[in-house]
């Protein structure tokens with residue numbers, strides 16, 4: 001029996017058993033479906049019940065991934081109805097497990113693959129989609145060098161672009177018909193992949209230097225020329241490339257680096273909430289970042305800028321930031337200091353008499369010397385925030401903000417179930433992964449999820465609605481304040497961030513603030529009489545609209 005492509009095989013058009021008899025006749029589907037005509041609600045109940053039969057999150061991921069490839073509306077209906085439960089399945093942390101197995105479990109190909117070995121194919125690869133200049137709002141691209149906290153996964157990292165896009169749609173109603181997931185396959189340095197016969201990517205080491213830079217430039221030029229209104233989201237690039245690309249191109253193209261800017265902004269939200277409790281200003285903070293790569297230095301940049309806005313001079317602000325990386329406290333006498341750490345390297349003379357272990361100033365020592373008000377973990381160093389670390393933080397300040405942000409679960413610096421009791425309930429904690437509340441001394445501590453997923457969907461929606469030419473610092477700050485503005489963190493045990501359950505409403509609020517900031521910064525290209533309504537109207541809903549053939 002021949003199974004030629006039909007509306008049943010196109011996930012963007014497919015409705016399965018929800019196709020009416022008239023639609024079935026119109027679309028050439030007569031006799032191709034069982035007799036029942038179901039509602040979307042009935043289909044969603046069945047799919048959710050099917051999902052419950054799987055016991056592991058990875059199995060659930062595979063089930064939802066195939067639903068996504070079968071019927072896009074139904075997939076988003078199920079995810080939207082169970083957002084807090086399913087976000088960790090379609091996204092972080094489960095997506096990390098799926099990425100490790102991606103080539104072996106290869107099922108489908110909804111992304112665009114751009115190969116370093118065929119740069120001449122970039123344009124043709126996008127043209128195969130048959131999309132016009134007004135058809136695309138958003139592209140998410142990754143070269144997969146630093147996927148979450150699990151490192152280099154080459155073409156397997158395609159699923160991070162797809163997962164980030166799924167969150168854009170589930171959380172902020174970005175139209176899934178108007179997005180493109182992209183993998184830049186520049187090779188991989190992951191020996192496991194290079195020696196795995198099942199690996200599907202370019203089987204050579206990562207290419208860097210001029211050829212890499214040329215591919216990035218070609219991608220930016222071609223994507224912008226073909227889809228001039230689209231936001232170009234960069235995800236999980238290595239620290240040096242992430243920063244270089246953002247700095248070089250952010251004034252020319254509409255680009256956004258989620259790990260630097262999105263994470264920086266969600267951390268800003270946490271600190272804004274924390275300061276409502278401590279009653280301090282940004283200029284009074286002392287920030288220690290443990291793991292000074294893409295995300296860590298991106299956060300340092302945004303908190304440094306906030307210190308200046310709240311009254312510190314640039315030098316005073318810089319003197320309130322400390323980075324600790326693999327070689328301990330980052331100082332300006334260290335050889336081969338990467339460019340992204342240089343701005344915050346401490347003068348060696350300043351720390352000459354600080355105690356050293358194995359020649360380096362370790363995390364606990366730095367905390368004892370500095371008494372940070374904010375400790376951020378973006379190191380991938382699992383369990384690095386030991387009891388000693390937490391106690392040293394509490395010895396320095398009354399209510400330390402402690403943010404173990406590394407993903408996925410096997411990389412997190414500390415679990416709140418340990419940090420809360422170790423700090424006797426004093427630490428203000430948020431994590432990158434979702435974690436349950438902690439009961440301690442009769443109080444229920446709700447732990448906010450400081451994952452950029454709470455921020456970037458609304459930021460993207462606001463950028464699209466306003467047609468912003470660039471993503472400005474003002475838009476990032478507006479997003480951070482809009483997220484923090486949705487919670488009252490002052491009751492004991494309250495979360496620093498809004499609940500994931502309310503993510504859709506939260507994203508709309510963020511989008512509104514971002515669109516206003518785009519206008520204030522002079523980068524908006526679209527004006528709306530009623531911005532609130534414009535944001536609502538822009539949010540795609542998982543419903544079956546009248547079929548074109550019936551409309």
Ligand SMILES: NC(=O)C1=CN([C@@H]2O[C@H](COP(=O)(O)OP(=O)(O)OC[C@H]3O[C@@H](n4cnc5c(N)ncnc54)[C@H](O)[C@@H]3O)[C@@H](O)[C@H]2O)C=CC1
Pocket residue numbers: 146147148149150236238239258259263266290291292293294295296324325326327377378379380381405406407408411431432433450451452453
């Ligand atoms: N919560 C969130 O929204 C986000 C969390 N992250 C997480 O942050 C972590 C880092 O991500 P990226 O910055 O993209 O990676 P990266 O590779 O750019 O940075 C990691 C940094 O940690 C350092 N490091 C590694 N081992 C260390 C150790 N034992 N002690 C001290 N420093 C160490 C590395 O030298 C590097 O400078 C990942 O786990 C990632 O999942 C990243 C972006 C967003």
Ligand SMILES: CC(=O)C(=O)O
Pocket residue numbers: 092147148149236258259407432451452453
């Ligand atoms: C959340 C995220 O973007 C990361 O862990 O890389």
Ligand SMILES: [Mg+2]
Pocket residue numbers: 148235236258259
């Ligand atoms: Mg990331």
